[in-house]
Amino acid sequence: MIIVYTDKEKYFYDIHSLVKSFYPEEDVLVFVKGSRQIPEDANVILTIDMTLAWDEGHISADFIRDGSLVKSLSMDCIRESEAYSADMTDSPKNVLKRLLYTVLNEETGKDLPWGTLTGIRPVKIAMHRLLGGDSDIQIRDYMKKTYICSDEKTDLSIEIAHRENRLLEGTTDGKGYSLYVNIPFCPTRCAYCSFMSSPIGLWKGKVDDYLDCIKKEIDETAPLFKDKRLDSIYIGGGTPTTLEPYQLEKLIGWIKDSYDTSYSREFTIESGRPDSITMDKLKVMKKGGVTRISVNPQTMRDRTLELIGRHHSVQQTIDSFYMAREAGFDHINMDIILGLPGEELSDVQYTMDEIAKLRPDELTVHSLAIKRASRLYDYVADHGLAGMDTTSAMMKVAEDGARSMGLGPYYLYRQKNISGNFENTGYGRGDKMCLYNIITMEETQSILALGSGSVSKRIFEGSRIERKGNPKDVKLYMENTSSDPSVMRDFFS
Ligand code: SF4
Structure with a gap:
């Protein structure tokens, strides 16, 4: 202590x-x-x-x-x-x-790579100074002197700030907003998961009722946004592709019928767990105008997948990825996690080599965060965390691997209790980067968030921000929304 x-x-x-x-x-x-x-x-x-x-x-x-x-x-x-x-x-x-x-x-x-910076959005500092007119040299001097930030992380922050700045062009005029919908169900629960997500099998027969609650929220809020520009749509979770094709179809239909999506630059549906992806679902999403999906391996080692309770194989990841390509998706993100139990540097190198063969359009590199709410917390109590040096080397392998695939860093955030005090970094190729991710990091526009556990964000003039969350508990969310679906309408009125 x-x-x-x-x-x-x-x-x-x-x-x-x-x-x-x-x-x-x-x-x-x-x-x-x-x-x-x-x-x-x-x-x-x-x-x-x-x-x-x-x-x-x-x-x-x-x-x-x-x-x-x-x-x-x-x-x-x-x-x-x-x-x-x-x-x-x-x-x-x-x-x-x-x-x-x-x-x-x-x-x-x-030596902490981020020096004294402990907040979750270190790039905001570089971005703020960039928008204030500072040169790269001035930003570098400031970050090193003020926060003892390493050269490597300082340069990474500046590179990302420039890229974010370009991607945000046309979305920061105060007229745009983004829409988030939370689907809190997964095929099974992964051992490291700390989200409010439960196996969909436990909600048999109730998923349509949950979607009906979201429809109520849509009906309440859509009129408020009719004069606003919807820049990005993100259906996340959980694993939204645990929904049946007809459920995905009606959810997408409600969104498109209720909000003006004609200006939207991207429409993401997280399809993270490869074992939830089928051709029928991919076809529904493609037809519905979804532009970006995720197929998340986390690691390309089967033994680790078993250890972290993913309940799918590496081969399923590969098959789902190619199925998504066949369905016409040309913007696919893949997530990996560094510092997974039992994994060494050679495992990360292997994962990167295998992913390179697939050529994803985006790669998001996470450092393992050990949360008390996860089953992995007990594993760590018994076996300890991966050493910092190892994780530092892993970060380097992942970054080099991403860059050699032609992917550049475009967003970054940190979490509490993250292995080695590192960060999560999103890499993308060309314009294949997630606008919604940047908007949430930089807090440049309001986000209307629907569904259990979602948090809406309202940005006022002068950068004042207010937040309003729906109950994390699915049952409570459904009870509350059934009797009064106007919470987010009132928040944005
Ligand atoms: S897929 Fe993600 S949200 Fe679902 S259980 Fe696994 S870690 Fe949690």
């Missing part, structure tokens, strides 16, 4: 996130000294005692191991009253994080 005492509550979250990045397998407690008792049997390996005197212009910290002072450090920052933005290089928050980073880097010997 790592204990961090401070004298002020401010920045608890930032301190916790950064310490956790260095010690992903340790419990981290941050609190005001004297406000709580540490259990006597707690295995405390490091105590950090921080004095946050930013009004006087500095921050200091003592680092104590086994009761002895190891190091004292102090850094100057600008006064809080003068810190008009937390993004300023010497704002109290940034100095505090650099101070912590410096000592934890010495303590652990670890």
Whole structure:
């Protein structure tokens, strides 16, 4: 356990996130000294005692191991009253994080590729400065000085910011919006899954009722958007292709009949689990105007698929991919996960080599995130996480593999508890990139989200953002929506 005492509550979250990045397998407690008792049997390996005197212009910290002072450090920052933005290089928050980073880097010997950046959207920083007129050199200097970000991640952020900027062209005038529909069913539940998704077999006979609830939400909301431009449509989950062909057909039909889709630049239906894909479903989607799908291998090793409970084989991935090509899909994404249990660098290389043979149009590289809600959490408790160096090498193999397939990085996000504190990166070829993914990352337009667990986002002038979520529990969502489907209508009115 790592204990961090401070004298002020401010920045608890930032301190916790950064310490956790260095010690992903340790419990981290941050609190005001004297406000709580540490259990006597707690295995405390490091105590950090921080004095946050930013009004006087500095921050200091003592680092104590086994009761002895190891190091004292102090850094100057600008006064809080003068810190008009937390993004300023010497704002109290940034100095505090650099101070912590410096000592934890010495303590652990670890360099974090993203430095002190712990948020989920690091590219937003590069994007913000790019739109503000900064050159690449200025952005690079700023990110390195302010966040101790590595050269590699700084350059990646800038490259993605440029690409995102181009892809967002024509969608940021305040007139566009995107539509998301959540289908919370899958063939079976994968061991690493932390989503609110359940095996479709448990909902036998009730799926049409669920879709009827979505129809009610469509009827309520469509009139509100009749003067807006629908730029992208995304049906996700779960696995939307667990729906029967007639169910997919009616859902697509409702969307097209209710919203003006004539300006839409893309229409995605996630078809992630290869064992859910059939030619009949692909034909329905193609006929309905779906432009982009995913066929997700996660790994091309059968033994790992079995270990993570995917219930499909590598051969099914290959067959489903070629079936989608045969059905006419020319924009297919594939997802892979790095840091899967039992996988080494050679397994990632093998997966990349096998995927290269298929030539997908997009590849999304995820780092494994271990969430308490997943069955894999217990596996990790027994076997530990993949080492950071290994994961770093895996990231490199995946990036090199994607680039050698002609795919360039176009979006990136991070998650909590992610293996090695890395990121998830989407790579695409030419214009085969997912606009919806970028819109959700950069928060450039409102998203109308329907179905259980979906979260609508309303962007107001001046970049103010409000969110409204539907219940995650499918049964509760259906009960609520049956009696009152107007929640999202009221939110956007
Ligand atoms: S396919 Fe995705 S959403 Fe479905 S169970 Fe597996 S990880 Fe969860």
